[in-house]
Amino acid sequence: MNAVPAQPEELSQNQAQGYTVARSFWQKEAVLAYLFMVPGALILLIFMAYPFFYGLYISMTDRFVGIPGSHFIWFENYRYLLDDPVFRKVVRNTFVYSFVTVPFKLVLGLGLALVLNQQFRFSRFFRAGLLLPWIVPTAISTLAFLMLYNGTLSPISWAFRHLGLMNGNINFLGDPVNAIISICVANIWRGVPFFGISILAGLQAVPDDLHEAAALDGAGAWRRFWAVTWPVIRNIVLISTLFSIIWTFADFQLIYVLTKGGPANSTHVFGTYSYQTLGVTDLGTAASISLYMFPFLAVFAIILLFYVRRED
């Protein structure tokens, strides 16, 4: 706004008129702003806000797919789920899945970023290649894991057998504990590049001369990392972690492709259990399962918003 003409007294008649036109538009900035929101807002209202409240309503009914009519039963579905042993496993699995994987993704991602931040030949090529796990459609890359975890064809089992470490094959997905570990490994594999590339962007803001000065003062690599590098990348690490927790918490496709929640419903998370319940046409309960995620997601989303806005 301080950029209006440098020498207003030199304005010609025409320009002065243009200026007034601009001013009148300027005053209508708010009107225009709201007008610009309309198309996007319409889509978000119809396909996001409305379904959210509609979902709340469905979750308080005993509605079944294809059966007309339903009763309003308040929080009966939510209460029923608290007594459902599978749902308890769902809660436990989701927390394991989103919190146990995070430290691995974070540490490996930090390592990846520190490697890629060095100068070496073909580094751009390596950078693009090492990002692939995060870029490729998850449903598709998970198929590779589905085969790596296969009971008879797994090359991991083959390697262990041939190294003489075991006689049979590893039962990756048929055993509840193994299945959760296998799922977590696939998730870590997919998430490392996201942390890697975010942290790498942060590392590029670390001033070189500060590192050199600290090195001259005799600080070792470890101390230099905590004193010089860490303060610069701390926020980006935090933000990436929050993103990752939210995404992993609400994940669907990785588990759907690997186990569909099996064996014996032992690896379900909110998304897959909700989908399975929808499959048995119990709409009310299915909606309740996915809405149970909401309080958790809301808390993390608001913390994330706070940090992103603070950086703004």
Next chain:
Amino acid sequence: MAMVGSNRMQNRWIQLYIPLIFFLLFLIFPFYWMLIVSLKPDADLLNTKLNPFLLYHVTIGHYTYLFTNTNFVRYVWNTMVVTVGSTVLSLFCSILIGYALGRFRFRGGGFLGSAIFLAYLVPPTLLFIPLSQVVTKLDLYNKYWALILTYPTFLIPFASWLLMGYFRTIARDLEDAAMVDGASRLQAMRTIVLPLAMPGVLSAGIFCFTLGWNEFLYALVFMGSGNMKTVPVGVVTDLIRADVYFWGSLMAAGILGSVPVAIAYSFFVDNYISGLTAGATKG
């Protein structure tokens, strides 16, 4: 000096080569695996005597099977229609929203910006059940519009957020000067700001395209029947029948289904992440 040199070499191995090799093995191996399985004859694939890490014979049979015996081509077409449609729609809405939030000062602007960010964090797993009812009521089930209209719920928030940041970086002076010269705000926006913002619009478009291409849950629930499936859904549901896995074709489809996205993304991924984390990278 020789000692210093060898020390440096040793450091280089510890700090660079060894971790780099580890990351290459860990992160790239599944792709290597997909590639060799997609080229391996079934006889070799199922022969547990052979070393599974190596390729003894090469066949393109799995790829031809994919094109002749499955709906793969149709699925690629479906995915294109849905992705391009939702990308165009989302870009149109997001340019307007991003411009308004990035350049106008108005009451509620900050609040709306936060709302857009929070909307981006709403996962499909939270809404797919009521949304499936909305899709059915609007008679969109198993039609392209089911996804063209629902994908923007996550594309618009992301693209708007990215473009908002982008529009902010373009100096206000240029636009103001144009308006002083008699251009209306819309003219100034179209002729001055939008061309300058083209790189941002382009990368927002690429991300919308890849996010749409990769989406799974909505595609599975709203458009998952017959020959209306998208690539990720079609590959997962069609090539795994009961207990019969068509491993070779499955991996061939995986390779073909990820190549376009991988190429598009690798050029823009830096923008993607800096857009996502907004100013957080400034340190």
